[in-house]
Amino acid sequence: MSSTVTPVTKEGPVTKDGPRRNGSGTGVRAGRPHTAWILPGVLFFAFFAVVPMVLAFCLSFTQWNGLGDPVPVGLANWRKLIDDPRLTQSLTVTVLLTVVSWAFQTVVSLLLGVWAAGRQRNRAILSAIFFVPFLLSSTAIALLFYALLDPNFGLIQGDTLGTTSGAFLAIVFVGGWQFIPFHTLLYQGGARQIPDVLYQAAAIDGAGRYRQFFSITLPQLRNTATMSSVLMIVGSLTYFETVLILTQGGPGTDTAILPYLMYEAGFRSYDFGYASAVATFLVVAATALSLLLVRLTGFGAMRSTREGM
Amino acid sequence: MSHATSHATRPHRPAPAPTKPPRAAAPVHRRRRTERPNLLAGLGSAIWLAVVIIPVYAMITTSLAHQDEALGHNALKPPSHPTLENYRTVLNSGFGHFLANTAIVAAAVVAIVLVLCVPLAYVAVRSRTFWSNTAFRMFLLGVAIPAQAVVVPLYLMIAKLNLYDSLLAIILPTAAFAMPVSVLVLTGTLRDISEELYEAMALDGASPTRMLFQLVIPLAKGGISTVVIYSALQAWNGFLFPLIFTQSDGPRVLTLGLFNYVSQFGVNIPALLASVVLSGVPIFVVYLLARRALVDGLMGVGGK
Numbered sequence: 001m002s003s004t005v006t007p008v009t010k011e012g013p014v015t016k017d018g019p020r021r022n023g024s025g026t027g028v029r030a031g032r033p034h035t036a037w038i039l040p041g042v043l044f045f046a047f048f049a050v051v052p053m054v055l056a057f058c059l060s061f062t063q064w065n066g067l068g069d070p071v072p073v074g075l076a077n078w079r080k081l082i083d084d085p086r087l088t089q090s091l092t093v094t095v096l097l098t099v100v101s102w103a104f105q106t107v108v109s110l111l112l113g114v115w116a117a118g119r120q121r122n123r124a125i126l127s128a129i130f131f132v133p134f135l136l137s138s139t140a141i142a143l144l145f146y147a148l149l150d151p152n153f154g155l156i157q158g159d160t161l162g163t164t165s166g167a168f169l170a171i172v173f174v175g176g177w178q179f180i181p182f183h184t185l186l187y188q189g190g191a192r193q194i195p196d197v198l199y200q201a202a203a204i205d206g207a208g209r210y211r212q213f214f215s216i217t218l219p220q221l222r223n224t225a226t227m228s229s230v231l232m233i234v235g236s237l238t239y240f241e242t243v244l245i246l247t248q249g250g251p252g253t254d255t256a257i258l259p260y261l262m263y264e265a266g267f268r269s270y271d272f273g274y275a276s277a278v279a280t281f282l283v284v285a286a287t288a289l290s291l292l293l294v295r296l297t298g299f300g301a302m303r304s305t306r307e308g309m
Numbered sequence: 310m311s312h313a314t315s316h317a318t319r320p321h322r323p324a325p326a327p328t329k330p331p332r333a334a335a336p337v338h339r340r341r342r343t344e345r346p347n348l349l350a351g352l353g354s355a356i357w358l359a360v361v362i363i364p365v366y367a368m369i370t371t372s373l374a375h376q377d378e379a380l381g382h383n384a385l386k387p388p389s390h391p392t393l394e395n396y397r398t399v400l401n402s403g404f405g406h407f408l409a410n411t412a413i414v415a416a417a418v419v420a421i422v423l424v425l426c427v428p429l430a431y432v433a434v435r436s437r438t439f440w441s442n443t444a445f446r447m448f449l450l451g452v453a454i455p456a457q458a459v460v461v462p463l464y465l466m467i468a469k470l471n472l473y474d475s476l477l478a479i480i481l482p483t484a485a486f487a488m489p490v491s492v493l494v495l496t497g498t499l500r501d502i503s504e505e506l507y508e509a510m511a512l513d514g515a516s517p518t519r520m521l522f523q524l525v526i527p528l529a530k531g532g533i534s535t536v537v538i539y540s541a542l543q544a545w546n547g548f549l550f551p552l553i554f555t556q557s558d559g560p561r562v563l564t565l566g567l568f569n570y571v572s573q574f575g576v577n578i579p580a581l582l583a584s585v586v587l588s589g590v591p592i593f594v595v596y597l598l599a600r601r602a603l604v605d606g607l608m609g610v611g612g613k
Contacts, residue, residue: 048485189608290453
């Protein structure tokens with residue numbers, strides 16, 4: 001499809017875009033495919049991700065049990081959502097889970113990643129072992145800990161998942177156990193790209209190991225940390241299966257994170273209108289959060305960490 | 310033409326070369342500088358080793374135990390009469406079928422993502438028009454859209470498209486949600502292809518299509534393998550879409566198969582753990598055979 005479109009309208013964007021291009025200092029136009037090449041990808045993504053988001057917004061003003069047609073009910077679902085004590089609780093536990101997981105995973109994977117970036121043989125072997133949990137799917141890992149934490153059988157005595165703090169910490173731990181290997185790898189890759197001259201210069205200035213870590217390694221890992229944090233924060237929403245398998249949102253509704261609340265409302269209570277309101281809320285929260293991150297860190301501009309070198 | 314391609318492959322090579330020798334020398338250099346070994350780091354990594362190994366060990370030993378022996382038994386002690394019976398139970402419960410479904414889903418998702426994202430990233434990097442910039446921003450924001458948020462309306466759309474309870478119902482949305490990160494990774498890689506290579510090919514009169522196949526794709530191999538691994542993993546890990554868009558045994562993928570074993574096996578914890586071990590085997594084989602490619606590919610998600 002793309003190849004048939006290209007030659008026809010080739011002139012359009014070239015002339016339209018010419019001045020800006022020159023302004024940015026690159027006067028060359030070699031190998032510039034027509035914008036229409038993005039259409040298949042954009043349409044596909046729009047159909048399966050953007051349209052459903054808009055639909056969720058519309059459905060949030062209706063009542064619908066999955067059969068027949070949705071009935072408009074105005075703001076009823078939103079009113080119910082605001083008055084729902086479960087929402088406050090769910091929001092609190094979602095934010096808490098995200099923040100605690102982010103802190104836990106970032107600290108461990110940053111340290112492990114920088115450590116693993118060294119090329120010593122023992123580090124290479126241990127890194128290979130550290131990676132193993134990532135080979136299991138999240139479902140498999142949730143099942144593994146479901147079995148290991150089973151009070152009648154497990155590794156740990158007592159009913160860990162029966163207490164609020166136990167269930168919460170179990171979810172944080174299981175999420176970390178799965179994703180730390182991946183983020184360690186990101187930090188390892190990032191740390192290996194830090195030019196050695198920086199460390200040599202610091203050593204000449206008499207900076208010790210810890211000073212070097214805080215003054216060189218950490219600032220140089222800025223872009224890695226942003227990418228890793230965005231993935232962690234969005235990823236903490238995928239603890240859905242961990243929650244579903246490990247705690248079913250329990251004890252009570254103490255670990256019912258927003259996605260779980262939505263799942264229960266939609267696919268257990270068949271209240272799709274209300275579920276859509278929760279879903280819309282989730283999108284807004286996630287987008288705001290990642291916009292904030294992108295803004296704060298300048299990720300959109302893809303700034304280089306090599307500036308001034 | 311041959312001139313251009315020989316150019317095309319070269320700049321990639323020297324790029325890692327100058328960075329490697331100093332790094333190989335670095336540990337020696339550093340060791341001389343800091344005589345004392347890093348005790349804190351050693352301790353930390355030993356603790357994490359225990360955290361990783363103990364659950365894996367308990368999983369394997371328990372999966373080899375008889376069901377009645379496992380109950381009330383200390384999971385850290387090896388079973389007195391190891392048995393493979395649990396594995397037989399799992400293999401007789403549709404495991405192979407679920408695994409095959411997952412493989413089909415993963416292959417299809419990878420193919421769709423590559424076909425759609427490579428041209429997207431090419432345009433985003435080379436033709437910075439208003440629309441391509443807008444599209445790029447959309448994907449940048451798309452990274453943050455949680456799949457959970459769209460599952461209700463997608464359920465409605467899938468039902469209307471008559472795709473409910475089919476593999477396509479899993480494949481299409483999974484591919485769409487693997488796209489944002491893939492586009493980001495690919496644009497990061499394509500930015501590194503130097504202007505002169507495009508100019509050289511343009512002098513030969515190459516069209517953008519030819520440049521895509523003879524310059525961009527060969528030079529973006531690193532990013533492309535990252536995208537392959539990333540999107541295959543999304544399919545491998547996917548749970549929510551299969552849970553909601555399928556119900557029968559026919560299109561059941563491995564994650565959902567494992568989930569159903571919970572109710573099927575009930576208190577037979579050793580069989581459940583055997584299914585978890587088995588689910589890890591295929592990807593463990595991949596890891597053993599192609600550790601470097603897998604690890605380097607995943608590192609690529611972090612960009613540079």
